[in-house]
Each structure stands twice: as C-alpha cells, then as structure tokens.
Amino acid sequence: MHEMSIAQSLLALVEQELQLRPGSRCTVIRVTHGALANLVPEAFELAVEALTIGGPMQGVRLELRLLPLRLKCRACGHEFEPEQKRLGPPLYPCPQCDEELGHTLVQGKELFLESLEIETD
Amino acid sequence: MEIPVIRNLLEANEREANTLRTRFAQAGVLVLNLISSPGSGKTSLLERTLTDLKARYRMAVIEGDCMTDNDARRVAATGAAAVQINTDGGCHLNSAMVGQALAHLDLNALDILFVENVGNMVCPVEFDVGEDAKVAILSVTEGDDKPEKYPRLFQEAKAAVINKIDLLPYVDFDVAKASAQARALNATAAILQVSCRSGEGLDSWYAWLDAALAAKRKG
Numbered sequence: 001m002h003e004m005s006i007a008q009s010l011l012a013l014v015e016q017e018l019q020l021r022p023g024s025r026c027t028v029i030r031v032t033h034g035a036l037a038n039l040v041p042e043a044f045e046l047a048v049e050a051l052t053i054g055g056p057m058q059g060v061r062l063e064l065r066l067l068p069l070r071l072k073c074r075a076c077g078h079e080f081e082p083e084q085k086r087l088g089p090p091l092y093p094c095p096q097c098d099e100e101l102g103h104t105l106v107q108g109k110e111l112f113l114e115s116l117e118i119e120t121d
Numbered sequence: 122m123e124i125p126v127i128r129n130l131l132e133a134n135e136r137e138a139n140t141l142r143t144r145f146a147q148a149g150v151l152v153l154n155l156i157s158s159p160g161s162g163k164t165s166l167l168e169r170t171l172t173d174l175k176a177r178y179r180m181a182v183i184e185g186d187c188m189t190d191n192d193a194r195r196v197a198a199t200g201a202a203a204v205q206i207n208t209d210g211g212c213h214l215n216s217a218m219v220g221q222a223l224a225h226l227d228l229n230a231l232d233i234l235f236v237e238n239v240g241n242m243v244c245p246v247e248f249d250v251g252e253d254a255k256v257a258i259l260s261v262t263e264g265d266d267k268p269e270k271y272p273r274l275f276q277e278a279k280a281a282v283i284n285k286i287d288l289l290p291y292v293d294f295d296v297a298k299a300s301a302q303a304r305a306l307n308a309t310a311a312i313l314q315v316s317c318r319s320g321e322g323l324d325s326w327y328a329w330l331d332a333a334l335a336a337k338r339k340g
C-alpha cells in the first residue's frame with residue numbers, strides 16, 4: 001500500500017546523501033519504524049527492490065528496526081510497553097496502577113532513515 | 122563505512138503540509154481530513170453537511186478517489202465546489218496532491234474545506250495534508266473492533282463519527298464497545314453517533330463543526 005511511496009522518499013533521501021559523497025555506493029540502508037507507523041516489512045522490501053532494479057543501487061540491503069509501542073500512564077506517569085497480546089477492550093492497562101484511559105504516546109510513530117553503509121572507490 | 126543520517130522518511134510530505142497549514146491559517150479556513158474504510162459514508166456525510174449548513178458556512182471539498190469522479194459529482198450536486206484528485210490506484214492523498222488541488226479553490230472565500238481521503242484506515246493517517254483535524258468515520262456494518270484494529274487513526278482523530286446507526290437493530294455492532302475502545306486510545310476525541318440516512322445525530326456533528334471552527338478562529 002503506502003510502502004511504495006515511503007520507499008520512493010527513502011531512496012530520494014539516500015540519493016541526496018550519496019551526492020554529498022561523490023564516488024560512493026550504498027550497500028545497506030537502515031530504517032527505524034515505530035509499531036504505529038504501519039510499515040509492512042515485506043511490502044517495503046519489495047518496493048525498494050522494485051525501485052532499485054537495474055540502477056546503481058540494485059541489490060542494496062534493507063535493515064529494519066522496529067520500535068515497540070511505548071505509553072506513559074495518565075494517572076501515575078509510569079512508562080510501559082503494552083504487551084502485544086490483546087485481552088480485548090479496554091486496551092493497554094497500566095502495569096503499575098491499572099489505569100486504562102488517556103495514556104500519552106511516548107514512542108511508536110517514528111519512521112526514519114537511521115544510517116547508511118557506504119563503500120567508496 | 123557506516124554513516125549516520127537520521128532523516129524522517131516523510132519529511133518531504135511534512136514540509137509541504139506545513140506550507141499548506143500556513144496558507145490555511147492565513148485564510149482562516151478550517152480543514153478536516155475525513156478518513157474511513159471504503160463505504161463507511163464519507164461522501165454521504167459530506168452531502169448532508171453541505172446541504173444542511175449551506176446557509177451557515179462557505180464550504181468546499183477535495184475528493185480523493187482511486188479511479189472515478191463519482192464522489193466529486195455527488196458533492197458538486199449539492200452546489201459546493203468540489204475538486205477531484207485521482208490517485209491512480211494510490212492508497213492515500215499526500216500534501217503535494219492537496220497543494221495542486223488548491224489551485225482550483227479560493228481559500229479566502231471558504232470557511233471549511235473538507236478533504237475526503239481515499240477509503241482506507243491505514244495509509245491516509247501517515248500523510249499529513251496540513252489539516253486541522255482528522256475525522257475518523259466508521260459505520261455499524263463494519264466490525265465494532267475497528268478502533269482496536271486501527272489504533273493510530275483513532276489515536277489521532279479529533280472526532281470519531283459512528284455512522285449508519287439507523288441499521289443498529291439489524292447488526293450486532295456494539296456501540297458501547299467501539300466507543301470504549303476509541304476512548305481508551307484518545308481521551309479527548311468527540312465520539313458522535315449519526316445516521317446520514319435518517320439524519321439522526323447529525324446535530325451533534327454540526328455542533329462539533331461549529332466548535333472546531335470557532336476554536337480555529339480564536340487561534
């Protein structure tokens with residue numbers, strides 16, 4: 001779905017970085033994505049592969065790092081990572097005080113290019 | 122050699138969205154990004170709103186549609202300005218597309234600009250188009266676990282509209298359950314129940330629009 005347009009933005013950023021370093025080639029791209037960024041790794045890898053085929057970045061490896069959802073409890077301020085397993089609603093009770101509502105999101109929406117592995121001739 | 126970069130993958134979209142947000146603020150127009158799965162009633166809600174509030178507000182619509190201009194024609198039939206964006210199969214609108222659509226609208230002659238996003242509850246949430254608020258729409262013919270399945274949308278939307286409540290007697294949609302899930306994800310969002318068929322509950326949606334526009338004007 002939207003993995004194709006995110007892959008396009010990613011490759012545009014990588015190209016900008018490579019232009020700053022003439023004669024260099026990118027071999028690995030590291031991307032960090034939060035659990036709420038809705039990035040499907042397989043679809044993203046496929047999109048990057050499709051967009052680089054036949055070009056100078058063909059065969060580039062994608063390394064994805066997933067950041068889990070992290071919430072801060074509205075009632076007691078405790079920060080926690082809710083379990084993946086859902087017990088049905090209400091969602092995400094605080095492990096410290098059981099408050100279920102109104103937590104703020106501390107981590108989970110990130111979607112960024114973290115680093116590149118480059119080779120220079 | 123490893124080189125650290127740290128650049129937001131959506132930075133190009135977000136930069137353009139911020140430019141749009143400034144333009145919207147200068148014109149004092151409230152911009153709402155309507156997001157739902159296909160068929161939940163985005164266009165129906167717009168048809169109702171554009172008709173019922175015609176005398177109160179100057180409104181226009183940007184219609185995102187994969188292929189057709191059906192929704193833009195339905196909206197135009199109410200007399201409101203409608204600009205069609207064909208995403209050519211793309212699953213969401215982005216800020217550049219909305220920026221292009223603005224060439225066909227006079228922002229200074231508007232109070233509210235609605236953006237009907239492509240029907241899908243995932244991708245449109247990622248792409249800021251400079252809106253003041255996202256509005257999530259779900260209908261009672263879908264599962265009542267939508268908020269749980271699409272937490273990002275319900276976490277960000279400032280209003281969640283539950284549509285097609287005229288059908289509640291015929292379906293097993295649990296309004297209390299869906300509302301509790303939405304509430305758990307967002308403690309301050311308005312949760313509204315409406316029927317675009319019977320008109321029931323639309324008053325609460327119009328009151329929400331009044332309040333949102335007043336808040337925008339106050340800055």
Ligand SMILES: Nc1nc2c(ncn2[C@@H]2O[C@H](COP(=O)(O)OP(=O)(O)OP(=O)(O)O)[C@@H](O)[C@H]2O)c(=O)[nH]1
Nearest residue numbers: 158159160161162163164165240284285316317318
């Ligand atoms: N019974 C009932 N039907 C409704 C209601 N609102 C919309 N519908 C019907 O639901 C169908 C889809 O409505 P649309 O308004 O086209 O939905 P949409 O979200 O714009 O759909 P897409 O643009 O295709 O994603 C239409 O047949 C509407 O007549 C409602 O409140 N009650």
Ligand SMILES: [Mg+2]
Nearest residue numbers: 163164192237
């Ligand atoms: Mg529609």
Ligand SMILES: [Zn+2]
Nearest residue numbers: 073076094097
């Ligand atoms: Zn707590």
